[in-house]
Amino acid sequence: MMYDFLVDLFGNSALANIIAGTIQSLLPLFVFILPFALFAVYLERKVSAHMQDRLGPMRTGWHGWKQTIADILKLIQKEDIVAKDNDRLLFNLAPIIVFAGSYAAFAAIPFTSIFIGTEVDLGIFYIIAVTGIVVAGILMAGWASNNKYSLLGSMRSVAQIISYEIPTILVALSLVMISGSMNLHTLSEQQTGYAWNWYIFGGPGSELSKFLLIPSMLVGFLIIYISTLAEVNRTPFDIPEAESELVSGYHTEYSGMKFAMFFLAEYANMFAVSAIVVALFLGGYQSPIGYLGDLIGAKWMIPIEQFSWFTIKGVFFVFVQMWLRWTLPRLRVDQLMAVSWKYLIPIAFVNLIIIGLITLL
Amino acid sequence: MKEYFGNIYSALATIFIGMKITFKHMFVPSVTIQYPEVKPQLPERERNRLYVNMDDCIGCDQCARACPVNCIEIETTKSIPGEDLGKTSNGKKKALWVTNFTIDFAKCCYCQLCVFPCPTECIYMTDVYEFSEWDRKKLIYDFATLTPEERQQKRDNLAKFNAEKEAEKLKAASEPKPDIKKDQPEEK
Numbered sequence: 001m002m003y004d005f006l007v008d009l010f011g012n013s014a015l016a017n018i019i020a021g022t023i024q025s026l027l028p029l030f031v032f033i034l035p036f037a038l039f040a041v042y043l044e045r046k047v048s049a050h051m052q053d054r055l056g057p058m059r060t061g062w063h064g065w066k067q068t069i070a071d072i073l074k075l076i077q078k079e080d081i082v083a084k085d086n087d088r089l090l091f092n093l094a095p096i097i098v099f100a101g102s103y104a105a106f107a108a109i110p111f112t113s114i115f116i117g118t119e120v121d122l123g124i125f126y127i128i129a130v131t132g133i134v135v136a137g138i139l140m141a142g143w144a145s146n147n148k149y150s151l152l153g154s155m156r157s158v159a160q161i162i163s164y165e166i167p168t169i170l171v172a173l174s175l176v177m178i179s180g181s182m183n184l185h186t187l188s189e190q191q192t193g194y195a196w197n198w199y200i201f202g203g204p205g206s207e208l209s210k211f212l213l214i215p216s217m218l219v220g221f222l223i224i225y226i227s228t229l230a231e232v233n234r235t236p237f238d239i240p241e242a243e244s245e246l247v248s249g250y251h252t253e254y255s256g257m258k259f260a261m262f263f264l265a266e267y268a269n270m271f272a273v274s275a276i277v278v279a280l281f282l283g284g285y286q287s288p289i290g291y292l293g294d295l296i297g298a299k300w301m302i303p304i305e306q307f308s309w310f311t312i313k314g315v316f317f318v319f320v321q322m323w324l325r326w327t328l329p330r331l332r333v334d335q336l337m338a339v340s341w342k343y344l345i346p347i348a349f350v351n352l353i354i355i356g357l358i359t360l361l
Numbered sequence: 362m363k364e365y366f367g368n369i370y371s372a373l374a375t376i377f378i379g380m381k382i383t384f385k386h387m388f389v390p391s392v393t394i395q396y397p398e399v400k401p402q403l404p405e406r407e408r409n410r411l412y413v414n415m416d417d418c419i420g421c422d423q424c425a426r427a428c429p430v431n432c433i434e435i436e437t438t439k440s441i442p443g444e445d446l447g448k449t450s451n452g453k454k455k456a457l458w459v460t461n462f463t464i465d466f467a468k469c470c471y472c473q474l475c476v477f478p479c480p481t482e483c484i485y486m487t488d489v490y491e492f493s494e495w496d497r498k499k500l501i502y503d504f505a506t507l508t509p510e511e512r513q514q515k516r517d518n519l520a521k522f523n524a525e526k527e528a529e530k531l532k533a534a535s536e537p538k539p540d541i542k543k544d545q546p547e548e549k
Contacts, residue, residue, distance in 0.1 A: 051383045055393040222373075327379040343369060 028106045028117060036315075037267040041068045043315075044322050051326045078256035083146070086253065090144035095254065095261035097137030102269040104130040109275045110185040112285050112306040123183040124172050127276060128165065131231070134265070135161050138240070138250050141262075145253035153249025156333065157233060157240030163340040164230040164237075170348035171224040174355040175280045178203055178213070184276075188284025195288035200281040212358045216351050221281045223348050225317075228273035230340070232266065235325035242330055274317035278310065285310040408471045409490040411464055413504040417449040417483035420457035424475035424484050432468035433475060436461035438515045441522040449481045459505050460512040466492065467500040 010016035049056030057064030107117035142154020202210035230237035241249030251262045285306035293301030420437035437457040446455035
């Protein structure tokens with residue numbers, strides 16, 4: 001594992017542990033999230049443009065690839081405005097909490113077989129718990145802004161995230177029942193081999209129960225995808241930041257780097273939920289077709305391949321999120337609640353019971 | 362119960378139909394025109410910046426009179442005898458020096474009313490529409506081909522000629538009438 005390697009590198013002392021821990025915790029941010037956010041914003045603009053028969057950014061660099069870098073540079077230079085009637089402390093704290101909440105989720109996401117932020121056995125439980133902090137941050141932002149649109153947006157957001165956490169948890173729970181582990185690393189390791197060992201196809205093994213599980217798993221996959229989509233406030237569930245109704249929701253009053261923090265958190269969240277779906281259902285970092293490193297006997301290549309597979313799967317689901325965003329119109333508040341409480345939660349419950357019965361076989 | 366599952370089915374089915382449509386549109390060539398590099402084909406009778414072909418202008422002032430916003434200013438100076446101004450392309454003889462011909466495009470409303478009265482068709486619309494300026498004064502275009510010195514010279518010539526004529530008239534008034542008739546052919 002990466003952590004042990006780093007501890008050895010710095011000389012196996014108490015200090016080495018601290019240094020290794022710091023490096024370990026900052027790696028996902030600088031190696032993955034920041035470049036990913038830049039890329040995802042660009043991808044979002046390009047996908048939306050091409051879906052509407054436009055071109056998107058074209059003027060900075062080849063096909064506008066430098067656009068998001070220019071945007072970030074602009075955001076850094078911007079004035080940090082705090083209005084007179086804002087609650088200063090909460091207003092400044094909110095973006096940090098929102099970003100911290102979504103970044104903390106990355107601690108339990110295995111990027112490759114050798115890199116996971118922390119090998120916590122409660123993995124998926126920890127992720128669901130820690131992303132709950134985001135709710136507090138969003139409510140803080142809306143309340144401290146002292147702006148009715150921000151407050152409405154954050155209230156909607158909280159209502160939405162809390163109701164959609166239930167189907168997410170129920171589906172994650174059914175996965176935990178099958179695999180017997182909450183650790184995403186273990187879950188990914190169980191789905192090793194080829195694509196038919198993924199949990200969406202009933203998990204590893206070849207008994208009857210695997211085939212009985214396939215329909216339930218497909219249903220579970222759909223439910224968790226829809227509910228995580230709602231948890232990250234993306235269209236069609238973007239009522240918290242409904243541009244046409246609420247200006248921009250809870251980040252209306254923010255400018256400069258604080259706004260960038262919200263933006264970064266949103267894109268980090270998009271990848272985090274995609275990564276959770278991938279780790280639970282689609283084999284995490286596992287390759288669907290075996291590894292080239294195994295084939296040519298170069299063991300060092302396997303983690304790199306795993307990282308690429310993980311990124312490809314994650315980015316694919318981020319792409320699907322964008323695809324949905326530019327396809328579907330926004331739901332009404334009552335429709336949003338109806339989807340969660342009338343459809344997703346009962347189906348997830350029934351699904352959980354069916355999966356429980358099958359695993360008893 | 363039937364309605365419940367019907368709702369689920371129709372929701373999923375319509376989502377997939379929508380996704381299919383948007384996915385198809387990803388590969389439809391975009392309608393965007395990359396403006397400064399690629400320019401759109403303008404209609405044949407588009408109205409943009411005016412141009413005055415001074416070789417053909419006879420200084421008749423008809424365009425200035427037709428203009429609803431008075432953006433055309435023309436000052437002409439009569440030619441003195443002996444000066445040859447040449448002919449326009451449709452055979453009209455020019456008799457006036459156009460010492461000033463300015464069009465203020467900040468005022469111009471691009472109505473094209475000045476184009477039709479022109480007897481020599483020397484004022485017309487071009488397809489140039491990219492001529493914005495930081496300074497409004499730069500939008501006053503001077504079409505007269507004479508240099509400022511030449512213009513002053515033409516005005517001076519006329520003034521001198523008129524003065525001479527006036528002096529001759531005064532002289533003629535004090536002299537008997539037949540003399541004037543004798544002088545006239547020389548003047549022309």
